[in-house]
Amino acid sequence: MADTPLQRPVTRRRLLGTAGATGLALGVTGAAAGYTAAAPSETVTPLAEVGSRREMFHVKHQPGITTPLHARGHLIAFDLAPGAGRKEAAALLRRWSQTAARLMAGEPAPAGGHDTGIALDAGPSALTVTFGFGHSFFARTGLEKQRPAALDPLPEFSSDRLDARRSNGDLWVQIGADDALVAFHALRAVQKDAGQAARVRWQMDGFNRSPGATEKPMTTRNLMGQIDGTNNPAPSDEDFATRVRVPADGDPAWMAGGSYVVFRRIRMLLDDWEKLSVTGQEAVMGRRKADGAPLTGGTETTEPDLERVGKDGELVIPLNAHARITRPDQNGGAAMLRRPFSYHDGIDDEGVPDAGLLFLCWQADPLRGFVPVQRKLDRGDALSAFIRHEASGLYAVPGGAPKGGYVGQELLEG
Amino acid sequence: MADTPLQRPVTRRRLLGTAGATGLALGVTGAAAGYTAAAPSETVTPLAEVGSRREMFHVKHQPGITTPLHARGHLIAFDLAPGAGRKEAAALLRRWSQTAARLMAGEPAPAGGHDTGIALDAGPSALTVTFGFGHSFFARTGLEKQRPAALDPLPEFSSDRLDARRSNGDLWVQIGADDALVAFHALRAVQKDAGQAARVRWQMDGFNRSPGATEKPMTTRNLMGQIDGTNNPAPSDEDFATRVRVPADGDPAWMAGGSYVVFRRIRMLLDDWEKLSVTGQEAVMGRRKADGAPLTGGTETTEPDLERVGKDGELVIPLNAHARITRPDQNGGAAMLRRPFSYHDGIDDEGVPDAGLLFLCWQADPLRGFVPVQRKLDRGDALSAFIRHEASGLYAVPGGAPKGGYVGQELLEG
Numbered sequence: 001m002a003d004t005p006l007q008r009p010v011t012r013r014r015l016l017g018t019a020g021a022t023g024l025a026l027g028v029t030g031a032a033a034g035y036t037a038a039a040p041s042e043t044v045t046p047l048a049e050v051g052s053r054r055e056m057f058h059v060k061h062q063p064g065i066t067t068p069l070h071a072r073g074h075l076i077a078f079d080l081a082p083g084a085g086r087k088e089a090a091a092l093l094r095r096w097s098q099t100a101a102r103l104m105a106g107e108p109a110p111a112g113g114h115d116t117g118i119a120l121d122a123g124p125s126a127l128t129v130t131f132g133f134g135h136s137f138f139a140r141t142g143l144e145k146q147r148p149a150a151l152d153p154l155p156e157f158s159s160d161r162l163d164a165r166r167s168n169g170d171l172w173v174q175i176g177a178d179d180a181l182v183a184f185h186a187l188r189a190v191q192k193d194a195g196q197a198a199r200v201r202w203q204m205d206g207f208n209r210s211p212g213a214t215e216k217p218m219t220t221r222n223l224m225g226q227i228d229g230t231n232n233p234a235p236s237d238e239d240f241a242t243r244v245r246v247p248a249d250g251d252p253a254w255m256a257g258g259s260y261v262v263f264r265r266i267r268m269l270l271d272d273w274e275k276l277s278v279t280g281q282e283a284v285m286g287r288r289k290a291d292g293a294p295l296t297g298g299t300e301t302t303e304p305d306l307e308r309v310g311k312d313g314e315l316v317i318p319l320n321a322h323a324r325i326t327r328p329d330q331n332g333g334a335a336m337l338r339r340p341f342s343y344h345d346g347i348d349d350e351g352v353p354d355a356g357l358l359f360l361c362w363q364a365d366p367l368r369g370f371v372p373v374q375r376k377l378d379r380g381d382a383l384s385a386f387i388r389h390e391a392s393g394l395y396a397v398p399g400g401a402p403k404g405g406y407v408g409q410e411l412l413e414g
Numbered sequence: 415m416a417d418t419p420l421q422r423p424v425t426r427r428r429l430l431g432t433a434g435a436t437g438l439a440l441g442v443t444g445a446a447a448g449y450t451a452a453a454p455s456e457t458v459t460p461l462a463e464v465g466s467r468r469e470m471f472h473v474k475h476q477p478g479i480t481t482p483l484h485a486r487g488h489l490i491a492f493d494l495a496p497g498a499g500r501k502e503a504a505a506l507l508r509r510w511s512q513t514a515a516r517l518m519a520g521e522p523a524p525a526g527g528h529d530t531g532i533a534l535d536a537g538p539s540a541l542t543v544t545f546g547f548g549h550s551f552f553a554r555t556g557l558e559k560q561r562p563a564a565l566d567p568l569p570e571f572s573s574d575r576l577d578a579r580r581s582n583g584d585l586w587v588q589i590g591a592d593d594a595l596v597a598f599h600a601l602r603a604v605q606k607d608a609g610q611a612a613r614v615r616w617q618m619d620g621f622n623r624s625p626g627a628t629e630k631p632m633t634t635r636n637l638m639g640q641i642d643g644t645n646n647p648a649p650s651d652e653d654f655a656t657r658v659r660v661p662a663d664g665d666p667a668w669m670a671g672g673s674y675v676v677f678r679r680i681r682m683l684l685d686d687w688e689k690l691s692v693t694g695q696e697a698v699m700g701r702r703k704a705d706g707a708p709l710t711g712g713t714e715t716t717e718p719d720l721e722r723v724g725k726d727g728e729l730v731i732p733l734n735a736h737a738r739i740t741r742p743d744q745n746g747g748a749a750m751l752r753r754p755f756s757y758h759d760g761i762d763d764e765g766v767p768d769a770g771l772l773f774l775c776w777q778a779d780p781l782r783g784f785v786p787v788q789r790k791l792d793r794g795d796a797l798s799a800f801i802r803h804e805a806s807g808l809y810a811v812p813g814g815a816p817k818g819g820y821v822g823q824e825l826l827e828g
C-alpha cells in the first residue's frame with residue numbers, strides 16, 4: 001500500500017467567475033465619501049478561495065461585526081502604560097488603523113519595516129481587526145466628558161464568577177481570520193504597535209468552523225453541539241441599524257455608526273452537560289439538537305409555538321428554556337447580534353475541560369440588549385446549571401475610519 | 415453602504431471530477447489483507463472540499479504520520495487509573511480504535527450511544543486519530559518484556575526546561591483535522607472513552623495553515639515566519655520505510671510497521687526573535703525567509719552549497735546555522751519526519767507570548783533520529799538562543815489495525 005503523500009494533492013480552485021459573489025463577500029455595493037469602494041477586481045485573485053477573501057477596513061462601520069464568523073480569532077485587551085495619555089493613545093490608534101488596513105489587504109510591512117513573515121504566502125483570509133474603548137480609557141486620557149453612558153459598568157450578576165485580571169481593559173482589539181497563521185500574524189503586529197504606549201492586560205484565542213467543512217454555509221455549532229446563532233438580527237432587518245448600531249444622531253457624536261460589544265468568557269461545564277440525554281439537552285434549549293428547529297416543529301427558522309402544550313399537559317417548550325426566555329418579545333424588545341468564538345484552553349488543574357464560548361454580543365445600547373436578558377438568565381434559566389461566566393468586558397466600538405483617518409479619531413481629536 | 419451579510423455568500427464547490435485526486439488524498443492505491451481498499455467512490459462526496467476529505471483508519475500504518483498537516487490538532491496523554499492493568503488497557507484501545515474508525519468516517523455515535531453532536535453537519539475534514547504507548551505503560555500492565563529498547567528515556571539535555579506534569583504519560587493520542595469543531599468532537603469522544611480506565615495527564619492544542627489559504631499547496635510556516643518542513647523525508651524516498659518506520663522484521667514484533675514519535679513542546683522566544691533583522695534571522699537558519707531557499711541561492715528545494723565562502727571570507731551558510739547542523743549528512747545519517755503543530759496559549763504571567771512549536775518527529779529509532787541531532791542542537795546552534803524545550807514525550811506508535819482489530823492488539827493480546 002502506498003503512503004499518503006505529504007503535500008495535499010487536492011486541486012485548489014481559484015475565484016473565477018464569481019465576481020458577483022466576491023463583491024458581496026466584500027460587503028461593498030457603493031462608496032460613501034472617504035470610504036473604500038471595492039470593485040471585485042480589487043480582490044486578491046491569484047489565491048485559493050479561503051485565502052483570497054478580503055474584508056475592507058475603511059468602511060462606514062468597523063469590520064468584524066457583521067463579517068461571517070471566522071475560523072480563528074484573538075481577543076486582546078490593553079491598558080495604557082503609566083504616563084501615556086490622550087496623545088499616546090491617538091498615535092497608537094493611528095498606528096493600529098494603518099496596520100489593520102495593510103494587513104487586511106494582505107500586504108507585508110512597508111520597506112524598512114519589520115514583518116514577522118508569519119502570513120507570507122497566504123491571502124488576507126478574510127482578516128478583520130476591530131478596535132474598542134473600555135470605561136477606564138476615558139479617565140486615563142482626560143476624556144471623561146466623552147465617555148458614553150452606555151459604558152457604565154455592567155451590573156454584578158449573582159452567578160458571576162469573574163476574574164478581574166481577564167476582564168475589562170482600557171482598549172480592546174478583536175482579530176478574526178480564516179487562517180490561524182494570518183490571525184496570529186495580526187496579533188503580533190498589534191502587540192508590537194502597542195510599543196511603550198500600552199501593555200497587554202489579557203489575551204484569549206477562539207475558533208469556529210472552517211469554511212468548507214459543511215456542504216453549504218450553515219449556522220455554526222458551539223461546543224455543546226447546539227446550532228448557535230439562528231435568531232440573530234440580520235443586517236437586512238429594518239431595525240438592524242438602530243438596534244445593533246448607534247444611530248447617526250446618537251450620543252456621544254463620536255459613536256455615531258458604532259456599536260457596543262459585551263464580552264463574556266463563558267465556561268461550559270461539559271462533563272455535566274454531556275451526561276444529559278439528547279432529550280434533556282433539547283429541553284434546556286427549547287430547540288432540537290440535530291437541526292436547531294424549535295421543539296414545536298418545523299425547521300431551524302420556523303417560529304416556535306410558545307403556547308403549545310403536549311400530551312402530558314406541559315408546555316412543549318419549557319418556561320425556563322434558554323431559547324424562550326432570551327427572546328426579544330420576552331425582554332421588552334431587547335436584541336443583540338451574537339458573534340462568538342468557541343474557546344478551548346485545555347484542561348484545568350482539576351482535569352476538567354476549560355472550554356466554552358467567548359460570547360460577544362453587539363448592540364446599540366447594552367441596557368436594552370445584554371443587560372435585561374442576562375438579568376433574567378442570572379435568575380436561572382435551564383442552561384445556567386451548565387455554564388459559568390468567568391470574565392467580562394464592555395467596549396465602545398466606534399464607526400469605521402475613512403481613508404487617511406483612524407478609528408476613534410473623532411474622540412481623540414474632537 | 416450595504417452591510418456585509420452574515421452568511422457567507424461564496425459558493426462552496428463540491429468534489430466533482432476530482433476522483434483521481436481524491437483517491438490520492440486517501441493515500442490508498444490498493445488493499446492488503448484486512449485493511450481498507452478505499453475506492454474514490456467511498457469518499458463522502460456531498461460535502462464541500464475541506465469537509466469531504468477522508469482519511470482511512472484501518473490501514474497498514476496508523477494515519478496522522480504522513481497525512482498532510484492539519485489545520486487543527488490536539489495532543490492528549492493519559493495515565494492508566496490506579497488498579498487498571500493490561501485487561502483494561504486492551505478494552506480501552508479497542509474502544510478507542512472503534513471510535514476513531516467511526517469518527518474518521520464522519521459517522522455519529524451508534525443508536526443508543528451518546529454523541530456530543532459537535533461535529534454534526536461537517537464532513538470528516540481529514541480527521542485522523544493516532545495512538546501511542548509511553549515507557550511507563552509497560553510496567554503498569556506487566557508487559558515489561560514487550561517494551562521496546564527504543565522507548566528508553568531520552569537523555570537529559572543541558573538546555574532542557576521540562577515540565578514533568580506536561581511530559582510523558584502511559585498513553586498518547588494525537589488528533590488532527592481541518593475543522594476545529596471536528597477535532598474537538600474527537601477529543602471529547604476520546605476523553606469519554608477513557609472512562610474509569612485512564613486519566614488525562616496533559617493536553618495541548620495546536621494549529622497549522624488552513625487548506626486553501628495559499629494559492630497552491632505549500633510547505634507551511636511556523637510562528638517565527640520560516641518555511642518549515644522543506645527537507646523532510648518523502649514517503650516516496652527509497653529509504654523512507656526503513657528510516658521512518660519500524661521494518662516488518664523489526665524488534666519487538668508488535669511494532670512492525672510502526673514508528674516512534676518524539677514530542678517536544680518548544681517555546682519560541684518571539685520577543686527576542688522579532689528584534690533580529692531579517693538578515694539576522696536568515697543567518698540563524700541558513701535559509702531565506704521569503705521562500706525558504708538556502709542562502710547559497712536557488713529555490714526552496716535547491717541543495718545548499720555548504721562550502722561556499724562569501725566576499726567577506728565567511729561561509730555563506732554559517733557553521734552554526736540550524737539548517738546546516740541538523741542535516742542527516744552532518745549526523746551520521748540521522749533522519750526524521752517532522753510533522754508539527756504551532757501552538758499559542760496566550761501570554762504567560764510575565765506578559766510574554768506562550769507560543770511556539772508542538773514539535774513532533776517520527777523515526778524508526780530515536781537513537782538514530784532525534785537524539786543525535788538534539789545532542790548537537792543542545793550544544794547550541796544559532797537557533798537555541800530563541801527557543802526553550804518545555805515538555806517532552808516519546809511514544810511507540812504501532813502499525814495500523816486491520817478491520818475488526820484495534821491498535822496495539824498484538825502487544826496486548828500477544
Ligand code: HEM
Pocket residue numbers: 222224226227228229230231232264266267268285287322323326327328336356357359370373374377387
Ligand atoms: C455558553 C452560553 C450560551 C449558550 C451555549 C447559548 C446558546 C444558545 C442557543 C443554542 C440559542 C438558540 C439558537 C439561536 O437563536 O442562536 C441561543 C439563543 C439566544 N441566546 Fe444564548 N447561549 C448562551 C449564552 C447567552 C447569553 C449570556 C445571552 C445574553 C445575555 C444569550 C442570548 C441569547 C439570545 C438573545 C438568543 C436568541 C433568542 C431568540 O431571539 O430566539 N445567550 N443561545
Ligand code: HEM
Pocket residue numbers: 636638640641642643644645646678680681682699701736737740741742750770771773784787788791801
Ligand atoms: C522551535 C524549534 C525549531 C524550529 C523553529 C525549526 C525550524 C526549522 C527550519 C525552518 C528548518 C529548515 C526547513 C526545513 O527543512 O524544514 C529546519 C530544518 C530541520 N530541523 Fe528544525 N526547527 C526546530 C527544532 C528542531 C529540533 C528540536 C530538531 C531535532 C532535534 C530539528 C530538526 C531539523 C531537521 C532534521 C531539519 C532538516 C535538515 C535537513 O535535512 O536539511 N529542528 N528546522
